[in-house]
Amino acid sequence: MPSHLAIEDAYMFTDLIAGLFSHDLAIDLGTANTLVYVKGKGLICSEPSVVAVVNDGNGRGDRVLAVGHDAKAMLGRTPSGIRAIRPIKDGVIADFEITEAMLRYFIQRAHKRGKMVRPRIVICVPPCITSVEKRAVRESALSAGAREVYLIEEPMAAAIGAGLDVTAATGNMVVDIGGGTTDVAVISLSGIVTSRSIRTGGDKMDEAIINYVKRKYNMLVGERTAEQVKLTVGTACVDAKTEVMDVKGRDLVAGIPKVVAASSDEIREALVEPIHAIVETVHLTLEKTPPELAADIVDRGIMLVGGGSLLRDLDVVLRQETKLPILRSDDPFTAVVHGAGAALDNLPLLKDVALD
């Protein structure tokens, strides 16, 4: 037997053994939330993409204090020395070291008993990712303990997760409104035919609320409060029912805490810009879609995923603006990770849809 074959066989054998003992993972590394799916077990965790670090001042750099929920609770409330960091900004990795620490934490969680075997990992990435960013994501995962890394574009994973047949010769449009980005993509024959991403998503909506409250009430509110306002009284279009909520913050003039009542009408006004940006992106993507696929979308509609798609009446606005059927996946938060998990369970599909 030629020696290179023997080496290849040995590799395959090691791979097989590794596969038996490791739990392969699919990870949706989102701006707001990171979700982890373990082959054979399903979704094992969904936590905010936040890492809290402390600098002990001993020259060894930052030490990770908490990841996920515990770290998010510290956002905006940290005493000096501790920093709560969101390593993914606008859908792309802004801090590689922290991302790697976060990945390591999630990989260890998936292998609770500290198994030594390195898992195969599928990571979902934004469709507009550059080759430098791709390499950095791969390297982060490898140094966090992965044996093999596959990258899938988020809209592709979302489409698989939402139950669309991505391998068929039919056009499917997916709109993923996440925390950092909105990705609009048309998929056919296991590939993305046309796509467009904007750095507008849930975070920009929160920011818009912060600015609105600052302008109108001279009051400063935190990110978490703004998000809460969006979830409670946020809406995308004029509604018969106006809701009101107490919003707490700091008066910019007097410098003391205060409370104002904000109505859903006001928050709709605050959200006009980000909503317009999302609608426009859908329009621009439709304009670039080849006619045969556009015809498919007229029949099949647009599939919405991502937490931002839960904004009240956003589907109504999109229906009015596009005149197309608008569907929302059953679980908008998990469509991406479930799609990546489904690809992990189906190696030919994974190889078909993974990026080079």
Ligand SMILES: Nc1ncnc2c1ncn2[C@@H]1O[C@H](COP(=O)(O)OP(=O)(O)OP(=O)(O)O)[C@@H](O)[C@H]1O
């Ligand atoms: N009911 C709701 N109404 C409006 N927005 C919501 C609702 N629930 C969650 N969100 C928003 O959804 C966003 C998080 O969505 P998701 O978990 O899909 O983002 P992500 O995948 O982490 O981000 P990205 O895909 O951009 O990297 C947050 O901005 C959150 O405030």
Ligand SMILES: [Mg+2]
């Ligand atoms: Mg996402």
